[in-house]
Amino acid sequence: MDAMSSAKAGRLLRVLAGETLDPPPWWLMRQAGRYLPEYRALRAKADDFVQFCLTPGLAAEATLQPVQRFGMDAAILFADILLVPRALGQPLEFGDDGPGLERIEERNGTAGLSLAGVSSLDPVYETVRLSRAGLPRDTALIGFAGAPWTVATYMVEGGSSRDFRRTKAWAYRDPAGFAGLLELIGEATFAYLSGQIMAGADAVQLFDSWAGVLPEVEFDRWVVAPARQLADRLKRAFPAVPIIGFPRGAGQLYERYAAATGVDAIGVDTVVPLAEARRLQGRVCVQGNLDPVSLLVGGVPLADSVKAIREALAGGPFVFNLGHGVLPQTPPEHVAELARLLASPAA
Amino acid sequence: MDAMSSAKAGRLLRVLAGETLDPPPWWLMRQAGRYLPEYRALRAKADDFVQFCLTPGLAAEATLQPVQRFGMDAAILFADILLVPRALGQPLEFGDDGPGLERIEERNGTAGLSLAGVSSLDPVYETVRLSRAGLPRDTALIGFAGAPWTVATYMVEGGSSRDFRRTKAWAYRDPAGFAGLLELIGEATFAYLSGQIMAGADAVQLFDSWAGVLPEVEFDRWVVAPARQLADRLKRAFPAVPIIGFPRGAGQLYERYAAATGVDAIGVDTVVPLAEARRLQGRVCVQGNLDPVSLLVGGVPLADSVKAIREALAGGPFVFNLGHGVLPQTPPEHVAELARLLASPAA
Numbered sequence: 217m218d219a220m221s222s223a224k225a226g227r228l229l230r231v232l233a234g235e236t237l238d239p240p241p242w243w244l245m246r247q248a249g250r251y252l253p254e255y256r257a258l259r260a261k262a263d264d265f266v267q268f269c270l271t272p273g274l275a276a277e278a279t280l281q282p283v284q285r286f287g288m289d290a291a292i293l294f295a296d297i298l299l300v301p302r303a304l305g306q307p308l309e310f311g312d313d314g315p316g317l318e319r320i321e322e323r324n325g326t327a328g329l330s331l332a333g334v335s336s337l338d339p340v341y342e343t344v345r346l347s348r349a350g351l352p353r354d355t356a357l358i359g360f361a362g363a364p365w366t367v368a369t370y371m372v373e374g375g376s377s378r379d380f381r382r383t384k385a386w387a388y389r390d391p392a393g394f395a396g397l398l399e400l401i402g403e404a405t406f407a408y409l410s411g412q413i414m415a416g417a418d419a420v421q422l423f424d425s426w427a428g429v430l431p432e433v434e435f436d437r438w439v440v441a442p443a444r445q446l447a448d449r450l451k452r453a454f455p456a457v458p459i460i461g462f463p464r465g466a467g468q469l470y471e472r473y474a475a476a477t478g479v480d481a482i483g484v485d486t487v488v489p490l491a492e493a494r495r496l497q498g499r500v501c502v503q504g505n506l507d508p509v510s511l512l513v514g515g516v517p518l519a520d521s522v523k524a525i526r527e528a529l530a531g532g533p534f535v536f537n538l539g540h541g542v543l544p545q546t547p548p549e550h551v552a553e554l555a556r557l558l559a560s561p562a563a
Numbered sequence: 564m565d566a567m568s569s570a571k572a573g574r575l576l577r578v579l580a581g582e583t584l585d586p587p588p589w590w591l592m593r594q595a596g597r598y599l600p601e602y603r604a605l606r607a608k609a610d611d612f613v614q615f616c617l618t619p620g621l622a623a624e625a626t627l628q629p630v631q632r633f634g635m636d637a638a639i640l641f642a643d644i645l646l647v648p649r650a651l652g653q654p655l656e657f658g659d660d661g662p663g664l665e666r667i668e669e670r671n672g673t674a675g676l677s678l679a680g681v682s683s684l685d686p687v688y689e690t691v692r693l694s695r696a697g698l699p700r701d702t703a704l705i706g707f708a709g710a711p712w713t714v715a716t717y718m719v720e721g722g723s724s725r726d727f728r729r730t731k732a733w734a735y736r737d738p739a740g741f742a743g744l745l746e747l748i749g750e751a752t753f754a755y756l757s758g759q760i761m762a763g764a765d766a767v768q769l770f771d772s773w774a775g776v777l778p779e780v781e782f783d784r785w786v787v788a789p790a791r792q793l794a795d796r797l798k799r800a801f802p803a804v805p806i807i808g809f810p811r812g813a814g815q816l817y818e819r820y821a822a823a824t825g826v827d828a829i830g831v832d833t834v835v836p837l838a839e840a841r842r843l844q845g846r847v848c849v850q851g852n853l854d855p856v857s858l859l860v861g862g863v864p865l866a867d868s869v870k871a872i873r874e875a876l877a878g879g880p881f882v883f884n885l886g887h888g889v890l891p892q893t894p895p896e897h898v899a900e901l902a903r904l905l906a907s908p909a910a
Contacts, residue, residue, distance in 0.1 A: 223864040379892055388864040428812075431854050431886075432836040465775075465816030468839045489779040492815045493612070507778050509731040517735040524780070539778075543728055 226354030228290045231533050232419055232458035232480050232501050240526065240534045241289035242558050244511075244551070245483075246541030247282040248294045252548055254281050265310040266302065269295050270339040276346035283355055285548070286555045290356040290419075291347060293412065295340050297362030297423060300404050301371045303336045304329045320373035322386040325393050334407050341415035345526070348416035358460075359417030361408050362400040363424035364442040366385055371397070380429050389437060394438075402442050406449050413454050421460040421483070422446065427473075428465015428485075435469050436476075443477040451478065460503060464540070474499045486539030490528035497532035505539035512543050516549035522557045530562050567787030573701030574638045578880050579766055579805035579827050579848050587873065587881045588636035589905050590705070591858075591898070592830075593888030594629040595641045599895055601628050612657040613649065616642050623693035630702055632895070633902045637703040637766075638694060640759065642687050644770060645776040647751050648718045650683045651676045666721035672740050673747055676732035678882040681754050695763035705807075706764030708755050710771035710791040711748040718744070727776050732892050734785060735806065741785075749789050753796050760801050768807040768830070774820075775812015775832075782816050782825075790824040798825065807850060811887070821846045833886030837875035844879035852886035853901075859890050861897035869904045 227241040229369030249255055258277055262268035269275055278294035298315050302308040305328055309316045320329070348357050362370075370376070373382040387394040409420050427439045447459050463473045474482045475495050481501035484493045486508075493502050510521045525536070536558055543553075572586040572909030596602055605624055610616035616622055625641035645662050649655040652675055654759050656663045667676070695704050709717075717723070719730040724785075736743040774786045795804050810820045819831045821843050828848035831840045833855075839851050857868045872883070883905055 238837060307641075379855070379890060381856050381859060381892065384854065385860050388854075388860045389862075428834060431833050431852075431868070436832070465812075465814075465834075467812075467834055468836050469834070486778050487775060487782070487812075487814055487816070489815050505778075507731065507735075508726070509728050510735060512728060513732050513735045515736075521778070540726075543726060545728065 226289060228356040228535065229418060229458065231535055232460070234501065234533050236530075236534070238533055238561055239529055239558050240530070240536045242536035243288040243290040243292060243544050244282070244538050245292070247286075247288060247292065247551075248278045250543060250544040251542055251546040252281055252285070253407075254285075265296070265526075266299070266308060269299060269501060270336075272339050272342035272346050275340070276350060277345040277465070279343065279347040279357075280350045280463050282551075283351065288355070288555075290358050291351055292358040292421070293340070293344060293347065293360060293417065295343070295360070297367060298370060299337060299340065300361060300367055300401065300408060303333045303408075304331070304400060304404055305333055306371055315370065315375055317370060317374050319382070320371045320397070321501050322372070322382070322390065322393070326397050329397075329400055331400070331404055331407070334404050337408050337411065338387055340408070341411045344412050344417055355417060356418040358419050358421055359409060359412030360421040360423060361405045363422045363427070363436045363439070363463075364398040364405060365430070366426045367401050367405070368394075368397055369426050371401075373505035380426065384430075387434060391437070398438065398442055402446060406446060409446070409450060410453060413450075413457050417457070419458045419460060420450070421462060422479070424461070424463045427463035427466075428467060432469060435466070436472070439463055439466070440473055440476050443473070443479065447478040462503075470496060471499075481533070481535065483537065484539065488539070490525065494528055494532070497529065497534070501533035501535065502529060503535035503537045505537070508538050508540050508543045511538065511550050511554060512546050516548065518550065518553065519557060522554065526562050573636060573703060575703040575773075575882065576765060576805065578882055579807070581848065581880050583877075583879055583881070585877055585908055586905050587877070587883045589883035590635040590637040590639060591629070591885050591889050592639070594633075594635060594639065594898075595625045596703070596889060597891040598889055598893040599628055599632070601632075602668070612643070613655060613900060615644070616646060617683075619686050619689035619693050622687070622690040623697060626690065626694040627697045629898075633898050635702070635902075637705050639705040639768070640687070640691060640694065640764065641647055642690070642707070644683060644707075644714060644886065645717060646687065647708060647714055647748065647755060649697060650680045650755075651678070651747060652680055653718055662722055664717060664721050667718045667727070669729070669737065669740070673744050676747055678747070678751060678754070681751055684755050684758065685754070688758045691759050691762035691764055703765040704763060705766050705768055706756060706759030707768040707770060708752045710774070710786070710810075711745040711752060712777070712785045713771050713773045714748050714752070714897045715741075715744055716773050718748075727773065731777075731781075734781060738784070745785065745789055749793060756793070756797060757800060760797075760804050764804070766805045766807060768809060769826070771808070771810045773812075774810035775814060777814060782813070783819070786810055786813070787820055787823050790820070790826065794825040796855070809850075817843060817883065818846075828880070828882065830884065831886065835873065835886070841875055841879070844876065844881070846879035848882065849876060850882035850884045852884070855885050855887050855890045855893070858885065858897050858901060859893050861894065861900055865897065865900065867905060869901065873906055873909050
């Protein structure tokens with residue numbers, strides 16, 4: 217996607233390039249998904265979640281559904297961050313309790329993993345093509361991947377975790393070996409995001425959902441450095457494509473991430489105080505940070521929170537979003553309510 | 564406990580009163596527990612975890628075990644934060660997957676809960692008495708309770724949670740009703756901590772393990788305000804007994820908690836940067852913040868982290884601790900290693 221067609225893609229890209237717009241452009245993390253009845257109907261067309269993600273006709277339809285219903289300023293590719301471990305050779309299954317991966321063991325290092333299977337991601341690029349073709353010209357299409365640290369936690373823990381002790385223990389005990397795993401993930405992620413961009417993604421977001429469990433020295437090494445490396449490589453290859461970093465839970469380390477990685481925008485989670493988010497706007501575009509539970513609740517608490525966030529961040533480049541993904545229990549009519557709230561200029 | 568006997572209780576209390584000591588006093592959150600073979604042997608003497616907690620002879624023995632083995636500067640009462648919901652009338656069971664409570668439903672409010680059963684906590688005071696009697700005079704005994712917000716999350720979610728949506732939805736939709744629940748918990752907690760102090764606890768810690776999931780406005784209302792209220796009441800009743808607040812995950816809101824609650828010390832979690840922790844020392848004593856996984860790993864990574872934390876925080880009132888509880892998989896010999904590292908003055 218070249219700079220000219222990017223410019224056509226509308227309000228989201230203008231803000232990611234540093235403009236201030238009111239009302240702000242908006243989209244929602246996990247805006248495509250289980251809270252939508254049309255998604256549940258579509259999902260029933262494939263037995264297996266991985267197969268669903270890798271069937272471009274279905275995944276593109278899932279990508280477009282929320283935009284068709286609510287008119288967000290951006291669609292985000294429907295896929296899963298665990299497609300990358302799968303492409304690296306790690307068996308992946310989704311059960312009722314969420315994703316399950318056969319654990320990568322520290323003692324084996326990256327044995328058995330390789331970039332040979334990265335072509336298994338090709339169907340995702342077709343999803344991007346179909347999605348881009350199905351979107352209004354001024355609606356941006358956001359591609360995404362998990363950041364290497366977060367992807368590594370799933371690979372090493374075999375799923376989600378409460379303490380991340382296997383991943384951290386590996387990283388603390390054998391930083392060189394663990395760096396090898398992150399480099400492999402980073403390599404696959406660069407190829408994956410490049411493929412998405414070449415297929416038509418207007419911007420990309422790097423999800424570091426578990427950035428907030430590391431002490432500062434390890435945060436620099438396993439969160440900041442891989443994000444900077446990816447941003448550098450992507451910027452050299454695709455200078456016009458903006459990058460949104462989302463180091464969820466980074467707390468007092470958000471500023472360091474914003475300063476050191478070279479991302480164009482930073483996603484702030486629900487607990488980041490608005491004064492801190494405004495301070496980050498001095499460096500980068502800020503995206504966030506409504507509590508998904510406010511959207512679940514709707515009504516006055518939703519309106520109040522939206523107002524407070526807009527008032528705090530209207531003075532700089534700002535993308536309205538949640539601080540975390542849409543909850544599956546969210547009534548779709550609350551998203552419609554949010555769309556109405558956001559359509560009017562700030563009071 | 565009056566001021567004179569407090570003064571005898573040693574290094575921990577001196578630092579909580581504002582002194583700077585090198586080496587720093589130390590203890591570890593969850594220092595009594597499953598990682599110790601002697602704890603596992605003791606635990607086998609009761610069928611049920613609640614019964615274990617409420618049998619003073621057993622709970623006091625668990626309290627003393629780590630101090631007998633490692634010589635920490637403080638013991639912490641062996642108990643569980645869910646004894647308070649149980650005392651309020653909520654049935655509690657511990658299964659293999661952790662605690663299970665019958666959920667308190669928003670639509671029923673606090674119906675069925677009352678302070679009538681607070682006397683079910685009496686055996687804990689006997690545990691405190693036995694523990695205090697079994698400790699060296701200069702080893703402090705720390706009492707504790709869950710903070711009202713965190714206790715409420717367990718009561719409303721029925722256990723742990725990934726999104727806290729039931730608790731937050733109640734708080735956002737019906738703040739007055741939810742405040743009623745927190746007041747009830749706060750009332751029981753005041754009685755509980757008072758009982759512990761009158762039985763001989765030298766200091767108390769308020770564990771707000773889930774403080775880090777709330778946006779700032781709600782953080783002020785549901786974390787800061789209840790902690791301030793408890794601290795006020797405890798200080799009026801027991802002016803000589805220091806209070807440690809631990810709003811885990813509070814990120815950029817730590818400073819607000821330290822400034823507004825009136826606690827004597829603040830526990831900082833693993834992800835708080837050391838420069839920020841040092842800044843907090845300008846207001847209060849700081850306790851923390853070694854990653855429990857560093858203790859699990861031992862060796863050079865442990866020594867390096869301990870050194871960095873000590874160097875950063877040696878210049879003010881400081882209690883060495885973890886940033887979260889000891890992991891059950893921790894080799895006891897790594898705790899002995901930590902004791903040796905901490906016994907020597909800073910380089």
